[in-house]
Amino acid sequence: MNSISQPEFLPATRAELDRLGWRELDVLLVSGDAYVDHPAFGAALIGRWLVAHGWRVGIVAQPRWDRTDDLLAMGRPRLFAGASAGALDSMLAHYTAFRKKRSDDAYTPGGRCGQRPNRAAIVYAGLLRRAFPGLPVVLGGIEASLRRAAHYDFWTDRVRRSILLDAKADLLVYGMAERAVLDTAARLAAGGDLTGIPGTAHAGAAPAATVRLPACEAIQARPALLLEATLLLERQMRESFWAAQGHAGRDVLLAPPAEPLTTEELDRLYALPFARRAHPCARGPVPALEMIRFSLTAHRGCAGGCSFCALALHQGRRISSRSRASLAAEARALTRRPDWDGTLTDVGGPSANMWGASCAAVPGSCRRGSCLTPEPCPSFRDAQDELAGLLESLLRIPGVRHLRVASGVRHDLALRSPAYMRALVRRFTGGQLKLAPEHSSPAVLRLMRKPPFRVFEAFLEAFARESRAAGKEQYVVPYLMSAFPGCTQADMRELAGWLKARGWRPRQAQCFIPAPGTAAAAMFHAGIDERGRAIPVARSDAERLRQHAALAPRHA
């Protein structure tokens, strides 16, 4: 493999391709987000990773979808084209919890909505097939990942088949894609096939030792089977086996998940020369970039396993963390930028305080849906004392005047480390700390796989104590959720009563949206809990609005 140097931006136009002296692309990535050359944007991350391994990659961001011209601009790529809806599922990005069209889009220049189609991964895959007949098309990103098997689609209120089949793609990459895309490129370059790449799904014949998920048609006929299939997919993420799901006589095969990147690999990935700017073709600032321009991703994965969260099925529960040296090097590089303003706006990941966490159990032996609830697993090891030290050391870097923790803090975890609690509250909270207790009802919290509410109350006390000791007036901003499956009007009254007793008016209240592929979406659809017992579900917009009104009367 020839090594090639990393350009300032990956090419997005024919002229840029020519300037680089690249005769053709090996891989074309099509994304529903603007091309922002920052490691928080999937196309840039995967594109630069491929270039670092010798492949020539171009990016087409937010192409027009009524013609193929934008895709054709850099010519036919040699190996494959990747299609991703972007950082969010396109339906989640486009519609509110009450299925109203959103008016803005944080991943588009100027925050304008309407720059990506609904069900973008399917639409882009179709465009690619038209533009480049016979070229392998690979789906990736969160939309593909969450919809890799038969799933409940809130926006049409029905079970849809695997997006692999709807998109007529050759391969679907699920989870974090670095290993799978390298494998895909290498196999295609060698003339090989695409079967069995860890972290991918394809249509074909199932190997012998395969766990069978309930078939799509069976789920459509019997909603309870959706939860069974979802829990099996969660198990696959933990136990790494082959899975297959029938779709009208065809099997969608899900190879075992890819191994998370090691610390050394993550360090190499984040050391790539991201411009941390939007590509010059972007017309206007990209709001999502403005939020994360000076933040550091410290780790991947989330051990929490909340039943409504897409992360368990995408990044998985195993934590992979960057080294202290890598984070310090990135922070130092940020301080040398002309636009640096002195503040590291976040050091975190899916959660703020799981950097360095690990599992002491034998790999593949885990049977739990969460490492932290209903009570912490004895095999779970956190590294919050070290994390506190890491944050302090980043703050000592010349030019870093402030460091904030903006990722969501797992409050149950934070209470395990007085050193972390002290550092977080006294040094790294900028007046307000976002926390997600989500609810107060024990039954609802159990269904969410969240810690008991008394743990949140204990955190509030510790937070107030530490804030007083630091002489700071600071607040916790609680994230709360209405209309979760199993939640009743009485549960909402209880939560509203608790808030009223404290004189709190919630600013961050969300009405539950069933994200495709999650256990909570299956509970919503089937009206059962994880043990198959019937639960009440606020299903109609009227019922959901009524619950939500307990938290946010103005939305009712």
Ligand code: SF4
């Ligand atoms: S810490 Fe416990 S719950 Fe978490 S992965 Fe390990 S064994 Fe499973």
